[in-house]
Amino acid sequence: MVATSDEITLKVENLRAYYTSKKGLVKAVNNVSFEVRKGESVGLFGESGAGKTSVALAILGMFDNLSRYYASTAANEENKRLWALKDEALDDKEYKRILGNEITYVPQGTTKSLNPYSNIEEQTAEVLWAHDEDDELEEWQVMKRVLQTLDLVELGDVDIRKDMKPSQFSVGEDQRVLIAIALVSHPDLMIADEPTTAVDMGLQNRILDAIQIVRDELDLSMLLISNNQGTIAKTCDRVGVMTAGHIVEFGDTERVLNSPGHPFTRAFIMSNPSMELIRKIKEKGLRIRGIPGKPPDLSNPPRGCPFSERCDYVQDICREKMPEYREIDKDYWILCHRYEELPEW
Ligand SMILES: Nc1ncnc2c1ncn2[C@@H]1O[C@H](COP(=O)(O)OP(=O)(O)O)[C@@H](O)[C@H]1O
Ligand code: SF4
Numbered sequence: 068m069v070a071t072s073d074e075i076t077l078k079v080e081n082l083r084a085y086y087t088s089k090k091g092l093v094k095a096v097n098n099v100s101f102e103v104r105k106g107e108s109v110g111l112f113g114e115s116g117a118g119k120t121s122v123a124l125a126i127l128g129m130f131d132n133l134s135r136y137y138a139s140t141a142a143n144e145e146n147k148r149l150w151a152l153k154d155e156a157l158d159d160k161e162y163k164r165i166l167g168n169e170i171t172y173v174p175q176g177t178t179k180s181l182n183p184y185s186n187i188e189e190q191t192a193e194v195l196w197a198h199d200e201d202d203e204l205e206e207w208q209v210m211k212r213v214l215q216t217l218d219l220v221e222l223g224d225v226d227i228r229k230d231m232k233p234s235q236f237s238v239g240e241d242q243r244v245l246i247a248i249a250l251v252s253h254p255d256l257m258i259a260d261e262p263t264t265a266v267d268m269g270l271q272n273r274i275l276d277a278i279q280i281v282r283d284e285l286d287l288s289m290l291l292i293s294n295n296q297g298t299i300a301k302t303c304d305r306v307g308v309m310t311a312g313h314i315v316e317f318g319d320t321e322r323v324l325n326s327p328g329h330p331f332t333r334a335f336i337m338s339n340p341s342m343e344l345i346r347k348i349k350e351k352g353l354r355i356r357g358i359p360g361k362p363p364d365l366s367n368p369p370r371g372c373p374f375s376e377r378c379d380y381v382q383d384i385c386r387e388k389m390p391e392y393r394e395i396d397k398d399y400w401i402l403c404h405r406y407e408e409l410p411e412w
């Protein structure tokens with residue numbers, strides 16, 4: 068089938084994910100909706116604790132599978148397993164096949180998820196064997212694919228280094244091994260959670276470049292989670308900005324990062340401005356101000372707008388009523404009562 072940009076790889080609708088804690092329910096993800104189209108890279112951008120990782124875990128079905136996670140039955144019922152892939156209803160076996168085959172995950176934090184006792188060729192091959200339920204793959208096919216994939220993430224000297232264990236690599240190389248493991252099954256969608264946080268800028272860029280090459284090669288869709296503006300700008304076609312368990316702005320990366328419409332996005336970007344933004348601040352005489360105060364306690368979130376406790380533009384309605392998530396222009400969404408009244412950027 069010919070790829071069109073309208074074909075949807077992942078559709079997330081009214082996603083909610085709650086944790087249990089001593090303080091009660093932690094509402095980590097609230098009514099989050101977005102789509103990832105075929106071949107597209109979508110970012111989730113926002114402060115630490117905003118709920119980005121929880122969105123990924125919920126898409127991956129973790130809130131059902133692990134007993135320490137809890138999703139209310141009401142939310143499950145309403146969300147029909149929280150997501151729908153290609154509009155099919157899925158049973159558990161089908162769901163498992165999709166995870167690891169059609170959707171793969173690069174988790175946050177490297178060292179924990181790689182096996183220190185097994186070489187990287189074996190670890191990468193395991194993914195293919197695990198999903199080869201009908202014994203269709205020959206050993207040489209698996210090995211060929213493994214080497215190709217390790218090569219694709221530019222590990223270098225793959226013929227020799229495939230026999231090495233994770234501890235013999237640098238953190239950045241281990242990160243690329245994780246990406247290779249997520250790619251070896253040629254998934255439709257890769258979810259990558261802060262894949263470059265542990266490494267320096269130069270290596271970050273090389274890892275992001277490697278991801279870009281693979282995406283082109285495999286026509287891969289991606290959901291990339293990051294709190295780094297540069298990473299999002301470099302890698303994502305569209306981006307959702309998250310705070311306090313909500314997506315508050317969603318649109319073209321260029322628009323969202325260069326002329327953000329939501330007070331949270333503006334404040335978050337201001338707290339770590341790019342060179343381009345510093346120029347604009349000078350030109351337009353914008354006020355430089357990061358985000359005052361702390362993110363809300365998600366076990367007792369604000370009744371109205373999730374940013375109301377910290378927003379410069381807050382009014383009574385913001386504190387009382389949750390704003391509607393509105394499509395302002397085609398493919399451009401905002402969660403704010405006062406979007407139309409805000410000063411231009
Ligand atoms: N296992 C857990 N139990 C209780 N609360 C959690 C757990 N994991 C995360 N949280 C809370 O859920 C919220 C969202 O966390 P997370 O999804 O990790 O955010 P992000 O990835 O954006 O930093 C935070 O308030 C965090 O403290
Ligand atoms: S709804 Fe009100 S408090 Fe929330 S971001 Fe908009 S102006 Fe600020």
Ligand SMILES: [Mg+2]
Nearest residue numbers: 119120121175
């Ligand atoms: Mg996270």
